[in-house]
Amino acid sequence: MTRPRRGPTVRRARHRGRTTALLAALIAAALLAGCTVTGSDGDDERGRGDGRRDDRGSAPPTGSVLAVKIDNVSAARPQTGLDAADVVYAEQVEGGLSRLMAVYATKFPETVGPVRSARESDLELLRQFDEPTLAFSGAQGKLLPLIGNAPLHAKTPEDADDAYFRGDEKPAPHNLYLRPGKLIGSPPGADALTTGFRYGAAPAGGTPEDSRTVRYPAARFTFTWSDDSRRWQVSMDGTPTITTDDSRVAPATVVVQYVTIRASRFHDYLGNNTPYTETVGSGRAEVLRDGRVYDGNWKRPTPTDGTAFTTTDGTPMNFAEGQVWVVYAKA
Template sequence: MLTAAITALALTGGCTAPGGGGDADPSPTAAAAPGVLAVKVDNVLPARPQTGLAQADVIYTEQVEAGLSRLMALYSTTLPGAVGPVRSARETDLRLLRGFNRPVLAYSGSQSRLRPLIEAAPLRAETPGRHPEAWYRGGDHPAPHNLYLRPRRLVGKPAGAAALAPAGFHEGPAPAGGTSEERRTVRFPSARFTFTWSAERHGWLVETDGRPTTDGGRQLAPPTVVVQYVTVRASGFRDRGGNATPFSETVGSGTADLLRDGKVWPVRWQRPTAADGTRFTTGDGAAVNTADGQVWVVLTER
C-alpha cells in the first residue's frame, strides 16, 4: 500500500502540460539505455494530439481491441523532453521487440495474464511503479489519457542509431523505378491512417481518422512509410469489455509497400524467427533503403 501511495503521489503531484520541465531533468535513473527505447503511445481521439512523436526514429502502428489503433514509438538517436500519453502493452509488442538487442519498453501496465510473458521477454520493462520520478500526469487530456514519460530520466541518453539496425531499414538512394503515388489510406476496423505526399515537406503528411496528426502544433510528415501486410488474429487475451486482443504476426514473410519520394514500390519482408530482425527487399533481393528521417510502419492485413 505504501508503494502504491508513493507512486500515486508521484504521478498526480505537480501536474503540468506535456513536456513541462522535460529539458530540466535531473540525473537519470539509468546511466544509459541498453538498447532502443520503445514507448507505447495512446492513439484514440481523447489522447490526441500526442507529445514527443516528432522525435521518434520509427513509429509502428498496430491494431488493438475493437479495431482501434495504438502506436509504438522507437527512440534511438534523440530523446524528447516528454512522450505520451502512454498506455498499456500488448503481446504484439513483445514479438516485435524480440528482434532488438535488449530494448527498453515503457508502458502504463498490462493484463495480469500478460505479465509473465513480459517478465520473461529479453527486454527491460518500465512502468510508473518502478521509477515514478520518470512519469507524470499532464493536464491537457482526461484520465487515463494523460500519463507521460520523461525519457531522459529513464534511460539517460539515446542508444545510438545502431540500436535500430534490426528494424531492417537503411538510409540511402531509392530503388529503381517506382510508381507515382500522392495519397495512401490504410484502414483498420475502427481506425484509419492517411498519408499524403508533400513535396514542400518532402514527407507524407499524416492523418489519423481524418484529422491531422500533430505534435507541437505541426503535422507529422515522415519521409518514409512502410505498409507491412501481416496476419492479424485474435490472441488469447481479452480486455475488460470482453473484446479479443488482436495479435499482429511479424515473424514469417510477406509483402509490403514502400512509400518515399512521392512514389510506391512493392517489396517483400522476411523475418525467419522472433530473434531475427526484419529484412525488406525488392523483387531481385536487394535490400530496401529508406529516406533520411522518420519511418512509419503500418502493420495491417491486406
C-alpha cells in the same frame, strides 16, 4: 516547446464518493479507448506479473533503445514527442482501434505521451532489439508474467515513478506522460536500431503516389506526400497529426506491411479478443518514399532478426533518411 504541464506523481487513482453514473461513464470511456481494463483507469499499472521490479537493474542500460506505447484514440490527441521517434509502429488493438509504439534511439524529446498499455504482439516485435526498454502504463494481468520474463526492461510508473507524470490537459487515462531522460540518461545512437532497415538511394521503378490510406475496422491512417517538405504528412481518422508543440508528424518513409493479424489468447474485461500481430515470417509490403510507392516483400526469419525489405525482383529496398512509419495491415 509547449508540453503538458507537470502533474502529480502517478499513482493508482482512488475516487471516493463518486456517483454510479460517473463510474459508468469512466468504464464507457475505457471501452472506447480499446484498452484492457484491469486497473482503475483502464490499464493495470503493475510493472511485473510476479510482483518484482525489473531484475536487470533499476536503470536501463544506456545502449538500450526506448520503446514507448502511445495512446492513439481521439481523446489522446494531440500526442507529444511523436515526431522525434526514429520508428513508429502502428498496430490494431481491441475494437478495431489502433495504438502506436514509438522507438527512440538517436534523440530523446523532453516528454512523450500519452503512454498506454502493452500488448502481447509487442514482445515479439521488440525481440529484434538488444534488451530494449519498454515504457508502458501497464497490461492485462495474465500478460504481465510474459512481459516480466521477456528479454527487455519493462518500465511502468510503478518501476520508475519519477520518470512519469499526469498532465492536466486531458482526462485520465489519456494523460500519462514520460520524461525519457529520467528513464535512460541519453539516447543510445543509431547503431541500436537493429531493425534491418537499409537507407540510401531509391530503387528503380515505383509508381507516383500522392496519398495512401490504411484502414482498420475503427481507425485509419492517411499519408499525403508533400513536395515542399519531401515528407509524408500523417493524418489519423481524417485529422492532420500535429503534436502538442505544433509540429506536423511527417515521416520520410512509410511501410505498409501486410501481416497475419489473428486472435490472441487474451481478452479485455468485456470478453473482446485482443488481436495479435505476427511480425515474424514473410509477406508483401508497400514502401512509400520520395512521392512514389514501391511494391516489395518483407522477411523476418526469427524473432531476433530485423525485417529485410526487398523489391519484387529481390533487390534490397532502401528507405529515405529520416523517420520511418510501419503500419501493420491485415494480409
